[in-house]
Amino acid sequence: MKTKRENKSSATNVRSRDKLLKELSGIALMLSALFLISAILSFHPDDEALFGTLAWSDISSPLSRDVAESIHNPFGLLGARLSAFFIRSFLGYPAFLPGLALFYWGWSLLRFKSLKPALLFFLYSVIMAIDIAAMSGLTATPHSDVMAGAIGRMIAAMLSTLIGLTGAWVLLGVVAVGASFYMGRSIVSALQELLFSLNTVLARPFNAVRAWFDERRKKKEENDRLKAAKNQQKKKPPEKYSKKTDRKPTDSESEPFRSVPQEMDFDTASSVLPSFPEEPSVTEPDKGLPAGEPEMIIRKVVHEKEANLDERSLKVQTKDRVPYRFPSIDLLERGPDDDEEIDERQLAESKRKLLEKLSIYKIQVVRISTTVGPRVTLFEMELAPDVKVARVKSLENDLAMALAARGIRIIAPIPGKNAVGVEIPNGKPKTVWLRSVLQVERFKNSRLILPIVLGKTIANEVYIDDLTAMPHLLIAGATGAGKSVAINVIITSLLYACTPDKVKFVLIDPKRVELFHYQYLKNHFLVRFPGIEEQIITDPQKAVYALKCVEKEMEQRYERLEKAGVRNIGDYNRRFPAEFLPYLVVVVDELADLMITAGREVEEPITRIAQLARAVGIHLIVATQRPSVDIITGIIKANFPSRIAFQVASRVDSRTILDGSGAEQLLGNGDMLYQPVSLPKAIRIQGPYVSAQEVEAITTFIGGQHALNNMYVLPAGDMQKGNGLSSSGYQEKDGLDSMFADAARLVVMHQQASASLLQRRLRLGFSRASRVMDQLEFNGIVSRGDGSKPREVLINNEDSLELLLRNLND
Structure with a gap:
């Protein structure tokens, strides 16, 4: 049998393990909640297009690494996916409220508090997140999609359909007020306890830092006091001694060799010791920089000569003598007047950063010129003869980081020129209309x-x-x-x-x-x-x-x-203009x-x-x-x-x-x-x-103009090549499909003809149904197709059809 001491020891071990498990669980839950909240608040709409085609199985592939470089969310692919899910498919931005409740839950586990307030706060945060998302779904603001999410829009649509827009607002307001009133006291007290605990924990490092600063301040005051005493001693008149060998040295003679008191620290001692002038250091010139910084030449942009398209002959005659009129240029929107001002300060700053980064890698630029485009600026740099082009090409990511810009592209070299090009996005891009x-x-x-x-x-x-x-x-x-x-x-x-x-x-x-x-x-x-x-x-x-x-x-x-x-x-049209x-x-x-x-x-x-x-x-x-x-x-x-x-x-x-x-x-x-x-x-x-x-x-x-008399009709495509129709029952007899007679009876009986009707009723493929429809048109059973208009059935009754079919078989 176990003694009381052994039982007590085993119980203590169990409590220690439970305590450690709760602490680890609380820390893990708090870190997960912080990551979730930060990822949701860092949502960027452009990230969805980047990882939309990336499967979860490709998480370790080179493609995922390339995608991760372009992700705007600071928490990587996982953060971008989580934020897109919670913003688009869940509750929108209010989804961070349950994240706060999870953080409080983890804090309660870490501090061995009762989990009842945490559970109550979690239920309250979920109700309020759904309520806020539904309210956002009832609005028509530009940010309503990201504030409502899929669930918020669904609830808003359901409520506005059932009880109307006003009734939906009233109901959601009542839910928010009722939940806050019913759970308010417990929630406020729980939050106050959480803030007080956080304040107590966070105050410890701040108090330690404050004590360190106080100690440093006291030391500085002590040093200042010692310096003041030393200066006071220097002002006293020197004592006179005889010219004997045992004369007392003067203060100026003994000052450099005066001993430092034992109770002084190093900082105080250094302030007491004399200071000697330092010798000037000699630095070698940077061999990577050119002797003089190259002057930047700003090239003038091309000014296209404008012309009014409406001044040409807008009305022409077509081949079948139906007049046609070109659309007017006024149907297109006129954009704002183009501001041709160039921000020379931004160009000079970009040039400085560019040359500074290149000089670090000992790349000398002899001449530089710029061309400012609608959205990017091209810097053309002529390099020194001993610089390899591949070195500049390999610095693409370093230059992008130095210029703090996305979309930098290096052209090494520019075709037809003795220069390397660097394309940098403009600070104010222009829209081309x-x-x-x-x-x-x-x-x-x-x-x-x-x-x-x-x-x-x-x-x-x-x-x-x-x-x-x-x-x-x-x-x-x-x-x-x-x-x-x-x-x-x-x-x-x-x-x-x-x-x-x-x-x-x-x-x-x-x-x-x-x-x-x-x-x-x-x-x-x-x-x-x-x-x-x-x-x-x-x-x-x-x-x-x-x-x-x-x-x-x-x-x-x-x-x-x-x-x-x-x-x-071209030769055919010049030789036969009529055709x-x-x-x-x-x-x-x-x-x-x-x-x-x-x-x-x-x-x-x-x-x-x-x-x-x-x-x-x-x-x-x-x-x-x-x-x-x-x-x-x-x-x-x-x-x-x-x-x-x-x-x-x-x-x-x-x-x-x-x-x-x-x-x-x-x-x-x-x-x-x-x-x-x-x-x-x-x-x-x-x-x-x-x-x-x-x-x-x-x-x-x-x-809206008159239609052409002769529409351009393409010939029927040959669908028998390479599509497996011969193995699916597609056979012809005397040039007619085996389903021709059934299709003819079907269209005459219903007095309507279309390829989709043959597909549904006769279970034909699209190409075969189209081919049968062409045969019905060729044999005079249905009319010619006229765009989206339905075909006309030319045979009125089944007796006439049977007669026609017998003649075709004969």
Whole structure:
């Protein structure tokens, strides 16, 4: 049996373990609460675009490290994810209130207090957080989303629907007042106890610091007293002694050798000992600095000659003699007057920091000049002959830290110049408006076939390129970086420069919301597809069919060029103006969605069109927000020599687009790197801004004009190649599908005809249903498709249909 001493010892050990466990739990809970509160309060909306495509399994990959460098939240990827979850998907910023309650809970465990007040405070904080989030969801302020969160908006919507907006405010106010009144006393007393405990704990180090300062002050007063006594002793007259050898030395003679009292400390002794003048130190000159600091030359920006586009001939005759009028430039917004003042103080400060950092690494700059652009400033530095360019390139991160700026890019060297370029963001960026880049002399009098405006360079020069010379364009970048705006700018440029006879568009929009404004162009600029009612393609399977139709159009155009004995569409149109072939611009706004859903079926026609379609006037503009190798495959990338890269999340994405880094340092909002065919390195351009209201105004103006008599219809695409239809029951007999008779009876019985009806009732795929619809049209059962209007059934009864079917079988 255990003795009483042993039982007491074991009980003491158990209590000690419990006490240690509570202390550790309290500390862990307090640290977790502090981290959670700090992460929530450090929320940054731009972080969601950076880690949105990063899976939790990639937390240790190089991609996550690249993303972490761009995160604004000081608590890294975990802090950014937690803040985005609590702000967007939970209760918004009021979610930090339960975090305070968790901190108080941990404090109670650490101090071995009762957990009842902590639990009460936790319930109160949760109720108040939900109440504040719901109140924020009832408002329409710009910050209501981050203050309400998903739960707050849901509760606000439910209450405003059930009891109205006023009733919701009253109910939430009553809940807040009632919870505060019912729990107020306990909460206030608990908070007072917490503050008192914190004050007691925090007062200890402050008291220790205060005591140390008091001790230092006393020592200083003692030193001052000793110095005053010494000075008083110096003022006494010296005593006279005989000229004997045993004379007493004077104070001045004995002063340097006077002993230090034992009770003095080192500081007091040092004040008593005499001070001798120090010899001046000789420092060698810094060999890394040039003999004289180079003078900075500020280059003048380009002033484009303005021109009024409305002064040209706006009204023209189309090929089918229907008049067409170009949209007026007044449909675009006029931006504020451009302030051309240059902040020379900021330039001088940036130059000083730049040269100072380079001098640390012994990099000598001989000459420096600057060019101030809309959003970035280019510093062109001519280096000493013995400086290697690679040394400057390796200092990109060090220069960014020295200048305290994001988006610094080093061009080493600048193509065609004996200089290295450093691009630094401006303190006050300027917005480039689409009207300002279209209303210039170069665009008005452009001789380019398909001129598109990309924006302004750093030298403030409007950059215009010809789509026929590209001949295809690949656009990539993160969400919100400016891809959709760039597509709107390109299409708008073509609408201001070309007539409906010259150019036609094939618009594929898997996101369904980016290109719907262009539906007003259906009677002028949009092509039509056999068997498809809509002219802006949003379904991935219909997108495959649309690309197959473009591929078929390309093959037929090559046959026409072969018969005419010409090499390209330009020669053909000059030789046969009556048979003018319009240029075809295929726009795909999100390639990633098509590659995920259709994969190989999309890649094959895109690759074939990109390889062959230039000579026949068909050009591709493809955009994607996922610049990964599984989306931008090697075959697609090889056939798109012209590329635009907007801001991306990592250096890997930049290499995927441009075969080099740089896009990860862009600033967003239209800041782009354009890699043309003719230049070895990318050009930094600030893309112009065009709003959705401006695009809608332009397309509405065009759509309100008389429709063209002859719509441009593409040939039906051959869907039998490489899509597995032969193994799914698709067979023809005498040129007709095996489901032709059933489809004819179905449309006659319902007196309506559409490909979707055949898909639902006969369980056919989209391509096969479209093919059957074409056969019904060819045999006179249904009318020709007219855009979005339903087809007309030409057979009125089933008896007439059976007669027609017997004749076809015979």
